Amino acid sequence: MKLKRILLLVFIAALPISISTYYPQLSDSLRNVTVGTVKPLFDFSHFVSSNITEGTSGIGNFFRVYKENAALRDEVSVLRGKLVKLEELAKENERLKAILAFKQASKARFIPAEVISRDISHFSSWVVLGKGRKDGIRPGMPIVTPLGLAGRVVATREHCARAIILTDVKSKVSGLAQRTRDLGVIEGNGCGLIMRYLPLDSKLAVGDIVVTSGLGGIYPKGIQVGKVDSIATDKEALTLYAVVKPFAELWRLEEVLCLEHIRRD
Amino acid sequence: MFRAHPARLIFVLLIFLFLTLAFVPFISIGGIRPDLFFILLVFYAFHVSWKTVPIPAFLIGLAKDILTNSYFGLETFSLVTASILLGLAASKIERENAWLRYLVTFLFSVTVMTVFSVSFLVLEGSPRLIAFSFARVFYVSIYTVCVSPLVFFFLDRTLKVRSRQYELFS
Numbered sequence: 001m002k003l004k005r006i007l008l009l010v011f012i013a014a015l016p017i018s019i020s021t022y023y024p025q026l027s028d029s030l031r032n033v034t035v036g037t038v039k040p041l042f043d044f045s046h047f048v049s050s051n052i053t054e055g056t057s058g059i060g061n062f063f064r065v066y067k068e069n070a071a072l073r074d075e076v077s078v079l080r081g082k083l084v085k086l087e088e089l090a091k092e093n094e095r096l097k098a099i100l101a102f103k104q105a106s107k108a109r110f111i112p113a114e115v116i117s118r119d120i121s122h123f124s125s126w127v128v129l130g131k132g133r134k135d136g137i138r139p140g141m142p143i144v145t146p147l148g149l150a151g152r153v154v155a156t157r158e159h160c161a162r163a164i165i166l167t168d169v170k171s172k173v174s175g176l177a178q179r180t181r182d183l184g185v186i187e188g189n190g191c192g193l194i195m196r197y198l199p200l201d202s203k204l205a206v207g208d209i210v211v212t213s214g215l216g217g218i219y220p221k222g223i224q225v226g227k228v229d230s231i232a233t234d235k236e237a238l239t240l241y242a243v244v245k246p247f248a249e250l251w252r253l254e255e256v257l258c259l260e261h262i263r264r265d
Numbered sequence: 266m267f268r269a270h271p272a273r274l275i276f277v278l279l280i281f282l283f284l285t286l287a288f289v290p291f292i293s294i295g296g297i298r299p300d301l302f303f304i305l306l307v308f309y310a311f312h313v314s315w316k317t318v319p320i321p322a323f324l325i326g327l328a329k330d331i332l333t334n335s336y337f338g339l340e341t342f343s344l345v346t347a348s349i350l351l352g353l354a355a356s357k358i359e360r361e362n363a364w365l366r367y368l369v370t371f372l373f374s375v376t377v378m379t380v381f382s383v384s385f386l387v388l389e390g391s392p393r394l395i396a397f398s399f400a401r402v403f404y405v406s407i408y409t410v411c412v413s414p415l416v417f418f419f420l421d422r423t424l425k426v427r428s429r430q431y432e433l434f435s
């Protein structure tokens with residue numbers, strides 16, 4: 001290969017980068033339009049993969065599922081009892097808040113959505129949701145799983161939406177250590193989560209639970225994010241950082257709940 | 266070297282895209298998953314044309330860029346840059362040796378992801394990705410090599426259209 005040809009190829013390869021550098025909106029629109037256009041392909045691949053998963057697990061684990069079903073029925077009845085208690089507690093809480101003149105920060109409504117496609121890159125984490133603007137999904141909505149926070153919606157089309165996952169390098173969430181009440185910023189690093197800017201004198205320990213702080217207004221306060229896996233000092237030795245293990249299985253999301261976060265200012 | 270019909274290549278590309286979307290997430294281990302496109306490009310460089318390997322690399326990169334959320338253009342840049350090196354390497358080595366094919370798959374995978382990480386650092390100025398990516402690059406490359414025999418077998422069956430051989434002394 002001649003040097004001229006190599007240089008020409010590198011130049012052509014760098015063209016998309018220059019386009020996105022000078023016209024970032026263009027690349028974002030292109031992604032949105034493409035996701036909207038190829039949604040049938042996403043739907044089909046999702047249909048095939050979910051059928052295969054269901055089929056194989058259904059055939060292979062029929063008896064285990066039968067037993068699990070019975071156990072789950074028992075669990076549901078127990079949880080129903082607990083739910084009634086919790087509803088009572090919530091009502092009591094509301095009354096107490098009113099008495100103490102607490103201002104309720106937010107009121108949430110969930111919109112369930114299926115993950116119809118995942119990121120094919122090794123260094124970014126995002127998913128395509130099977131619901132969009134018509135179903136009430138809007139950019140900025142946090143997405144959660146029953147285990148904890150998963151990410152947030154970044155763009156929507158009529159019938160689908162793109163969401164960024166917490167582990168993505170562009171994701172930042174204001175976090176709060178539940179036990180010590182230390183504030184920090186939870187950032188994605190491509191494969192895990194790091195909580196930065198923790199005070200040096202923090203009493204944070206491995207195993208502590210991290211929740212959203214509610215600061216910044218995107219994520220409501222108190223959603224579980226993960227558990228502290230390890231703690232270390234930053235290079236400059238000015239702050240601490242903690243590696244946080246997310247509760248939600250972020251690389252295996254199948255169904256999520258989009259949280260309609262209504263701010264009451 | 267053999268001829269591969271462009272329509273077949275596009276068909277294989279679409280199959281790989283479908284497999285990547287539908288099946289690869291199910292075989293991911295802790296978020297680490299193999300990259301079928303890396304294997305396809307190595308196969309292309311070894312058995313179709315080492316000279317034109319940047320063309321499918323560009324198309325795959327563009328598709329990846331559109332379907333991901335990372336800095337637009339980085340996937341294309343890293344794939345094309347690494348495929349130029351892959352083409353140069355493929356022109357110099359014994360392409361029928363299976364072990365060399367696996368070794369090149371590993372090295373190609375490492376090169377693509379390293380170029381991506383370094384370019385990301387340059388463009389975004391954030392070392393966040395770099396700090397944890399080396400281990401990831403290694404694991405993804407190992408996993409890709411592990412699944413490559415199966416994929417190479419599939420590609421051998423689907424893409425191999427042998428050139429006609431003529432008797433010289435009939």
